[in-house]
Amino acid sequence: MVDIGFRYLSGRVNKLVFVVFVVILFYTLSLFIVPLTLEPGTVEGLDGAANRIVHREEWEDLPYYHRAIYLFSDLNCHQKHERSYSLNGNQMPVCARDVGIFIGFSLGFLLMSFVRGARNLKDILLDTMNLDTSISEIKKTIILIILGAAFTLPLILDGSIQLISDYESFNAFRTFTGLLFGFGFSVFISGIILSSSPFEDY
Template identity: 40%
Template sequence: MCFNKDCVKINKISVVLFSVTIFFTASIFIAPFLVGKGEVKNLDGSAWRVGYREKWDSMPLFPRLIYYFGDINCHQKYYRSYYINENQMPVCARDTGMFIGLSFIFLISIFVSAGNTIKNTVITFFYRKIRDARKILILFFLFPVPAVADVILQMLTP
C-alpha cells in the first residue's frame, strides 16, 4: 500500500501477463529435460497444425502439453531451433527469443504506471529520458524492425 508519492505502484495486469509469459518461457526450457535424451529431434512441422501427435501422446503430461503448444504455434524447423538435453526445444529460436523478450517487457511493465494514452504510457516507461513525442514514434517504429526482418528472411530462405 502506498502512503507517499515516491512509493512504487504495481501494475496488476502486468503481473498477470508476466506470470503467464514467464510460465511458458520457463516451460519451453524445462520440457526437454522431462523426456528421454534425444527423444525429440529433427522436427520439421508447420505452424497452426499438429504434425507430431503420436510423438507427443507418448510423453508425460507436462512436456506433452508444452510440445503440443509448440507444435501448434511454431513451425519447429530443426535447423532453426535450439537443443537442450539433446532434445529440440518445443519452439524455434525466434519464438524462444520472443518469449524471453515478452517476459522481460512484462516484468518491467509491472513497475510502470499506465497512462491514458500509448504516448503517456511510453513516457512513464522511459520516465525522464524521453519527453519528445517524435522520439517515441521513432522508437515505436524501430522496435519491431528485427522481428519484421526475421519474418521476411524466413520467407525468402528455405
C-alpha cells in the same frame, strides 16, 4: 516510489499486467524445463508448420506437462529443427526466434507491472523508455514510430529476406530479433492496458 532512473516506476505492482507476466514466464521457463527433464533423444528432428498441429503423435507418450507444452508450441511454431535449439539432446518446443520472443515478453511484462497507469498511452510508453513527455504530440509520435521500428524491423526484415531469398539467418540472431520484438510488443500491449485503467484499481 522506487527510484532506479525511471520516473514512473512504483513499488506497487499492477496486478493485471503482473498476472500476464506470470503466465508468460511459466510458459517461457517451460520451454527450457521440458527438454531438460526428458530422456535425451526423446524429441528431435522435428519439421512442421506454424498455426496447425503437425506432430500430435510425437507427444502422445510424453508426460502430461511435457505433452501440453509441446502440443501448444506445435500449434504456434513451425518447429523446424535446423532453426531450433536443443537441450539435453532434445529439441526445444519452439524455434530460436520464438524463444527470444517469449523471453522478451517476460521482460516487458515484468517491467510494465511496476508502471503507473491512468495516463496517455504515448506518455506511458515514453516514460517507460525514460524519455521526456513534455514535448509536442507530433514529436512524441515520431519518437514512438522510430522506437517501434527499432524493436520490430529487425525481425520483419530478417524473416522476410530469408523467406524470399537464399539468405539464411542464424539462430543467435533469430533469438536476438525475437527478443527485441517480444519486449517492444509486450511494452506496447501493457501500455494499452495501463492507459485504460487507473493504477490504483489493481
